[in-house]
Amino acid sequence: MGDNEALYRHWHVDRDRDDILWLHLDRAGENVNSLSSEVLEEFEQLINHAETSKPRGVAILSSKPTGFVFGADVREFDSFSTTETVIAAIQRVHGMFNRLERLPCTTVVAVEGYCLGGGLELALACNYRIAKDVPATKFGFPEVQLGIFPGFGGSARSVATIGGMKAMELMLSARQVGARAAKALGLIDEVIGRHEELYWAARRAILSRKRSRSPSISARLSNTAPARKILADQMRKKTAARVRKEHYPAPYRLIALWEQYGNKPQKMMQEEAKAVGELMLSPAAVGLRRVFSLMERLKAEGKQSAFKARRVHVIGAGVMGGDIAAWCVLRGLEVSLQDRELKYIEPALQRAAKLFKKKLRDPVKVKAALNRLRPDVSGERVAQADVVIEAIFENLEAKQALFRDLEPRLKAGAVLASNTSAIPLEQLASVLQAPERLIGLHFFNPVASMPLVEIIRSDQTDTEQVKKAAAFCGQINRFPLVVKSSPGFLVNRVLGPYMMTALSIHLEGIPAEAIDAAAEAFGMPMGPLELADTVGLDVCLMVTDVLGKDQGEAERQFIKRYVDTGKLGKKSGEGIYRWKDDKAQKNPDKITGHDLTVISNRLVNVYINECEAALNDGIVTDADLLDAGMIFGTGFAPFRGGPLYYREHQQHEQQSNAAQLTDDSATVNPGEQK
C-alpha cells in the first residue's frame, strides 16, 4: 500500500490494513541476518519513512529461518582505519536508533532464534519485545569477545532497561540467555510458546499499544551512584580474575564508563561511542577479530560433508578414550565404550557421570545421557557405529592387530580413526585392506575443555574421510584442523621445544614460578612448566621421545628423574610443583628479581620458530590455519592474533618504529590520547 518494496534490498516492507508498518529483515546474499552498513542505511530510510508516514505501529521481524540478527557485521570492522571514522559510524547508528525510540507509534520487535549484539541493541530501542520460547532463541552481548563492548547504544540502553547489575553481568560475561531467562531479566516483555505465532503476537501488541514496563526498583537502585561504586569494584575484581587489563582493556573500559555515567543514559551513550571507537582499533580488538575469523574458518571445514554420526564406538577406556566417549555422549550421540574387562571401563563411566552432572545438571537429562553410554566389552557395537575411534595404549603391534580385526566388521561408510599421538598413521594403515580409510583424530586433554581436534592425514588418506571426520568434529562442537602425519603433528611439535626451553631456563636456575609468570604475562593461559605438570610429565617424556629431536638430553634426564620416582605432576600430586586441590602451589616471592620480558622473549621465540618450521614442512596448508591451531590447541594469547601473525606484526612495528625515529616527526598515537 504505497510502500515500494523494490526500494529495499534487505528489508521486506509492508503496510497492512491495520496501518501497521511491517519490517522483515532478510539480508540479501547471506544465510543469516547481520547489521551491515547497507542494512543499517536502509533502516535509516525506513525510519524516515515511519516518521513521515505515521503508521499505527512498527513491527520488526526476521524473514530468515536461521534467526533474528546475529549482530553487527564483524567483517566490516576491519575496514575502519581511524578512530574518528568508527565514532562517526557509531554515532550515525545512535542517531537512527534514537529516532526509532522516539517514534510516536508503538514499536515492537518479535524474535525467534539468535538475537545477539547489534540485534539486541536494535531490540532495546523498541517499545515492546516479544520472543518465541524455542531452544534456538538466544539473547546476549558477545562484544567483549571481540575486544569491544556494545556500541549501538546497547551499553546505555541495557543498563537503563534492566539495571546495571544485570546488564553489566550480561555484557561482561558475554553469556547467552534463552527466552524465558531473558524475560526474567527484563530484557524482553513477552514470551510466546513454540506453537504460537510472532506475527500475531506483534499485531496484538501494537493494537493494544503495549509498552515495555519501566525498570524495577532494584534495577534503578543498582544505577545509583553509591551502588555503582560498590558494584564496579566487584566487577573489576571478578574481571581481573579472568583477564588482564593490559591484554583485554574492553571490559575494564566498560566498567569505568558505567561507574561514571550509569545514571545518565544519554551521556553514557555519547561516551560509549568514543570508547568503542577507540577500542575498535586497539591491537586486542584486531587480534580477537582475527581469532573470530579463524574460528569461522575452522568451523567451515566441518561443513564440507553432510556426514552425520549417530553412534560412536570407542576402543580403550583410558583417560583419552573414556573422555572422548563421554564428550560425544554429552553432545547427544550414542556411544559404546570397549575395553578388555568391565573393570577397566568403570572408572571412565564414573568420570562421565561426573561430567554429565556438571554440564547438564537436570537429573533427567543426566539419566538420558548415561543411557546413551554403553560399556561394550565384546565390541559387538562396532558394526552399528558411524565413527570408530581407537584409543588404546601406544603400541604398534597391538594397534595393528586391533585394526585388522576391526576392518571387516565396520559398517559401510563408517569413519575409522586412531587417537594416537605417537605412531605414524601410515604404519597403522598398512595392515588395512583399504589403508586410505584410516585417519587420525587427535583430541587434547582434557577433552571437555580443549576446543581443537587435529585430523591427521597421510599422502594416501582419502579426502572424503577427512571431510567426514571434520563434519564429525563439527557435530561434537570441536574445531577440526587438518594436519599432515608427522611426529607430534602440529600442536605437540610446537609445545615440545617450548617446554624443553622452559626446562633449560629452569635448569639454569630460574624458578618455575618466574618462568610461568613470564609466559602468563605474555598472554598464555598457563605457563609451560605448570602445563607440563598438568599434561603429566610421563606424557611429556613420551612426546619428547616421539619428536626425537637430538636437543635437550639434560632436560630429558630431568623429567625422567621425576617420572622414575612417580612424580608425574598434577595427577600424582607432585611434579615440578606440589599440587593441592588441583592447584599448583606457587611461591609468588620467587618471581621477584627476574626479568620476565627476557624470559618470555626466549620462550616465545622458540615457540614461533617451531611454528615457522612446521609451516615450512607443510604440516598445515597455510599460516592462518597454523595460527588457528595454536590458538585453539594451546591457548596462545588470543588477543595477539596467533603466533605467526604476532611475529609478522612485531617485525612490521619494529620497521615502522625505526622509520619513525629517523623521520623525527613522531606524532601522538590517536589511540593514546585520553
Next chain:
Amino acid sequence: MSNQQLRRVAIVGGVRIPFCRSNTAYAELTNLDMLADTLQMLVDKFGLAGRKIDEVVAGAVTTHAKDWNLAREALLSTTLSPATPGITLQIACGTSLEAALMSAAKIASGQIDCAIAAGSDTTSDAPVVFQRKFARRLIRQGQARSLYSRLAHFKGFSLSELTPQVPAAGEPRTRLSMGQHCELMARDWGISREAQDHLAMASHMNAVAAFDSGFFDDLVLPYHGVVRDNNLRADSSLEKLASLKPAFGSGAAGASAAATLTAGNSTPLTDGASAVLLVSEEYAHAHQLPVQAFLTQGRTAAVDFVQGEGLLMAPAIAVAEMLQRAGLALQDFDFYELHEAFAAQILCTLKAWEDEDYCRNRLDLPNALGSIDRSKLNVHGSSLAFGHPFAATGTRILGSLAKMLEQKGSGRGLISVCTAGGMGVTAILER
C-alpha cells in the same frame, strides 16, 4: 464418488520417538509438542516438507480440553503445507490404529490419496481440573451481575471442593482400573503368574535384540537425548520378574484368589508419539515413495463388560469377525502383533481362540480358531517392553509390522489392540 474398484492402501513407513516412562525424560513436554515433533520426523523422513497431505488424523487419550484441535495444531507446527487438514480422533488405546483404518478406507474408496495417522500420549501433562461442583460455582459466578449474587454462588462452599480431580486410567462404570479388570480375566481363564512373566520376559528380550540389530534405526529416532525406550530392560530375568509384588491388589480380583499382575507383566504409564504415512498405490508411484506393505483389513468390536464379559476381550471378537470377512484362518499369518496391555490380556485372548466353547458360543464359529505359532508373536517386542503411550501404540505397531513385512519380502501380519470401554481394534497388513 464413482463406483470404481477399491484401491490398494500402501503403508509407506512409520516413525516414532523413543517411549519414556511417565514423568521421566518427557515430563516437560505436552502432547502437542510430541505430536508436532513426531509428524516433523515423518515429514523429514519422506521429504514431505511443503506438501499438502489430504488429511492428518491423530489423537491423544489423556488430553487437555485446550487441545480440542490437536491434530491440526500439531501439523501447523511442522513444515507440512498449512493447507493440510487435521482431524482429531479418539478411541482410547486404539486411537491411532483406528485413525489409520479410517484414512485407509478413504484412500481405498478414492476419496483421498494420502494421509498421516498418528497418536501421542503423555500422563506427565495430565489435565488436573476442579471438581464439577466447584467448577459450576466459578462459571455461575462469572455470569452473575451483582456482587451479592456473585458471593451467593459460594454459599455452602467447603474446602474439600478444591481437591483437584486427576484423570484416572480406570473404567467409569465399574470403578475398577484396567489392571483390576485384567486380573479378573486372568482368573476366568486361569492364566498363571509364570506364563505372564514368561511373556513379559520374551517381550523385553525380543525388543532388546531388535534394537541391537538395528531394526529400529529408522523407526525410532533420538529425541530429547533419549535414543531408545527407557522402559526397556536388557538385564531382565525371570527371577527378577518373579520377585515383584502384585500391582493391583487381590481385593478387586476377589479375596480368595492370588493376584498375578505385577509391574513387570503390565505396561507402565508411558509418554510418547508415533506416526505412519498411508497412500494409494498410484500416489506412491507418482511421488517415488516406497511401499512397505498394504493395509488390507480392519475391524473394531466391543464386549458387554458391564454385564461381566472380560473388559479386554474385544480383540478376540474383532479378529474373529475380521478373519471371516477376509476368508482367512488364524494360522494364515507370518507375524502376530498383539498389543501387550498386560501379559494376561494376550494370554486370555490366545486361550479364548483355542477354546471350542468360547468360539462356538461367543464368536458364533463352528470350531475353535485354534492356536498360533508362538514364535511368530511380537517377534521384535511389544508394549510390555516399549511401554504404552495409549494413542501412540497403534501407529507404533503399524510402522514396525510394515517394516517386518518389507524385510521378509512377502507375507501377512495381524494386529490387535485392546482399548478401554471394552473395545478392540484390529487390522491386517500384507505384502
